[in-house]
Amino acid sequence: MTLHALAAGPVVDPTSASGVFSLLWLVIALPAAGALVLLLGGKRTDRWGHWLGVGTVAVSFVISLVLFFSLLGRDESDRSIGQHLWTWFSAGDYKVGLDLLYDPLSALFLMLITGVGGLIHVYSVGYMEHDPRRRRFFGYLNLFVAAMLTLVLGGDYVVVFLGWEGVGLASYLLIGFWQYKDSAAFAAKKAFVVNRVGDIGMALGVGLLFATFGTTSFAGVSKLAPQASGATLTAIGFLLLLAACGKSAQFPLHTWLLDAMEGPTPVSALIHAATMVTAGVYLITRSNFIFELAPHARTGVAVIGCITLLLGAIIGCAKDDIKKTLAGSTMSQIGYMILASGLGVAGYAFAIFHLLTHGFFKANMFLGAGSVMHGMEDDVDMRHYGALRKAMPVTFLTFAMGYLAIIGFPGFSGFWSKDKIIETAFENNTIVGLCALIGAGITGFYMTRLMLMTWFTDKRWRENVHPHESPAVMTGPLVVLAALSVLGGLLLLGDWIVDWLSPVVGEHPEGHLAIPGIVLSLIVLVVVAVGIATAWFFVGRNEVPDVAPQRVSPVTRAARAELYGDAFYDAVLVRPGERGAGHMVTFDHSVVDGAAEGLGRSFNGLSGGLRLLQNGYVRSYALSLLGGAALVVAALLVVNI
Amino acid sequence: MPVTPFIVLSALLFSIGAVGVLVRRNAIVIFMCVELMLNASNLALVTFARVNGNLDGQIAAFFVMVVAAAEVVVGLAIIMTIFRTRRSASVDDASLLKY
Secondary structure (H helix, E strand, C coil): CCHHHCCCCCCCCCEECCHHHHHHHHHHHHHHHHHHHHHHCHHHHCCCHHHHHHHHHHHHHHHHHHHHHHHHCCCHHHCCEEEEEEEEEEECCEEEEEEEEECHHHHHHHHHHHHHHHHHHHHHHHHCCCCCCHHHHHHHHHHHHHHHHHHHHECEHHHHHHHHHHHHHHHHHHHCCCCCCHHHHHHHHHHHHHHHHHHHHHHHHHHHHHHHHCCCEHHHHHHHHHHCCHHHHHHHHHHHHHHHHHHCCCCCCCHHHHHHHHCCHHHHHHHHHHCHHHHHHHHHHHCHHHHCCCHHHHHHHHHHHHHHHHHHHHHHHHCCEHHHHHHHHHHHHHHHHHHHHHCCHHHHHHHHHHHHHHHHHHHHHHHHHHHHHHHCCCCCEHHHCCCCCCCCHHHHHHHHHHHHHHHCCCCCHHHHHHHHHHHHHHHHCHHHHHHHHHHHHHHHHHHHHHHHHHHCCCCCCCCCCCCCCCCHHHHHHHHHHHHHHHHHHHHHHHHHHHHHHHHHHCCCCCCCCCCCHHHHHHHHHHHHHHHHHHHHHHHHCCCCCCCCCCCCCHHHHHHHCHHHHHHHHHHHHHHHHHHHHHHHHHHHHHHHHHHHHHHHHHHHHHHHHHHCCCCCCHHHHHHHHHHHHHHHHHHHHHHHC | CCCHHHHHHHHHHHHHHHHHHHHCCEHHHHHHHHHHHHHHHHHHHHHHHHHHCCCHHHHHHHHHHHHHHHHHHHHHHHHHHHHHHHCCCECCCCCCCCC
16 A cells, blocks of 8 residues: 555645734633733732623624624635744754644634633633632633643644643642642642653654654644655654643543542533543644554544543443543544544544534533532532422533433434534444443433432432522523524534534545434434333332442443443553552662661761770870970981981 | 090980980979980080080070970979879879870
8 A cells, every 4th residue: 555545635835814813812811811910910810800800801702703703704815814923942953933833723723622611611700709719710710821822823843732731730729729739739640641641742743753754743743744754653643642632631541530520510511521631632633634544543532532532431431420421522522523533534524513412411511510519519429419490490401412412312402513423423333332332321311310319300419518509600500501402413414514624634535324214313312212211111110229239230330430440550550550659769778868867877887986995084185295396206207318 | 525425424324314205104203304305405405516516406496495484384284283183193193185
């Protein structure tokens, strides 16, 4: 097989920004400035800081909208705009400019990040109202938004890496926001360390890009990619996949996401559901010019997606913590996106489509969960919920919209996006398609279980808990996100999103499906219905036990233990690491300290011996004086003779 | 003028003084032995001055006398003080300055 047999991805060839597009840098600069003011301003900004945080993101959103519509007005072949801010660093011929790239792909991301991000900022004003460190929280949120925008706007892998690390930092700071809790501090550390593993992939991948092409800009790499050898491109592809696995919590680096739920709920919604965890999908889609030429790497991407979508769904089934159930679901849904982006040109657009709709409905449900926690004294155990639909009607209705969207109820946004991915998967490979199909059924199960345990069944509230609806500042964003969850499917109207993204990811090929699409949709619906019915059979029919039953099948036990992912890493990495560190401590204490202290002790002993010469008797001093003088005289005599 | 008898005498005196310093315990006697050593060296100095026919040795001998006088003043004062406080002039008793 020659290289030319493979279809190269479209070349990135941005035109210089002018007119309204010269405002592009402001989209990043505003939240960055907000973060700077809030984090350096100290207590002076406590009173109005949160509104500043909301304001910067809101203005960024307005600019994003303006830019989007300007881009819409341009010719399809002319929708890639680059803005060179300054040269970041250069060495010889190699130059890294702080270049921004605004094209149909980043345009969608810009609106998702600033739009959903803005709504979550508004929500946080209410959610964090009683937290004395609310200003700092908004500073971190703004920092996150700025870093995430850098990630999706960077026109060079190195600039993307800057944003990549920035979101990692913000995620760390926000997971550990309640750092006085040991569990939060531990979860933050874990997220950071696991992410580092992925970042190694990113750093090595970018390094290999530089070594191969002598440039790391998207424009340069996309032009030169067809000239590189297949093995090199496959290696780059796998390294970028490793990076994506870390950031997007994909198998085998998925273990941090469930613990990341220790952070405040708006953080879970913004960073660990809607935006940051989708960065891996963005990276793969953006690097389509490499993955198109590296079919093995693409297969790896699809396989990882398949594994994770089932893994996350199974974990979601067994968790009693509402946020962890949603986190498992997030892993699973991102698995769908990764799977779709592993399917190549046929899947990129649907990966991004599902990313957007998932951003809407998952943010909606996370914020809904936050609203529930707000009313339930921060209790996250669904076994303590039940029959909340009357106590919190608005949250219930908006949550129900998100629920219908994620299970893929016809007409809702998730129906369109997930259906397309399953369809494309079947076009590609039956096994992959079956995985996606089974995943949809399990999604129906765990989401219905969550719905029943939270909103229906009997009251199982603890004493002194009086559920109440959240204030308007929190329900407002919920309503908007619920509307988006319902209407998100409109993006697919007339294949709009597919055409919109085709300049970035290439023309969508015609699929060949053995059965008509409508039949497949019906099959998916039946599978989902089976999942829902099973959930009702197990949860809705009977009383929900107050404590999780202990006599359960091994499958349930495994799912509760997160399929032993943590146990595996504990046994293979953490405990040997601790043992190794213990040995190093012993080595340090015995050998290193022994050498240093032994030297000191030997000098001590020597001086202790020498000290005895000072006996205080004048005559002995006189004798040594005389002896010394005699020695000197004798030496002189010897020399002279 | 024969030099050897003078030098032999000087060496003899110096040795007596040195041995005295080392073996006697009474501070006053040790002091006298030190004086003996100084005077032995004076004798050597003036002998050699005579041999060489210049005054260098004589002048050095004067310096030694002056130093010896000064030393006696200070040394006797110290010995007096020690004797007053400890009722003893034995140097072995004054052996507190040690490890």
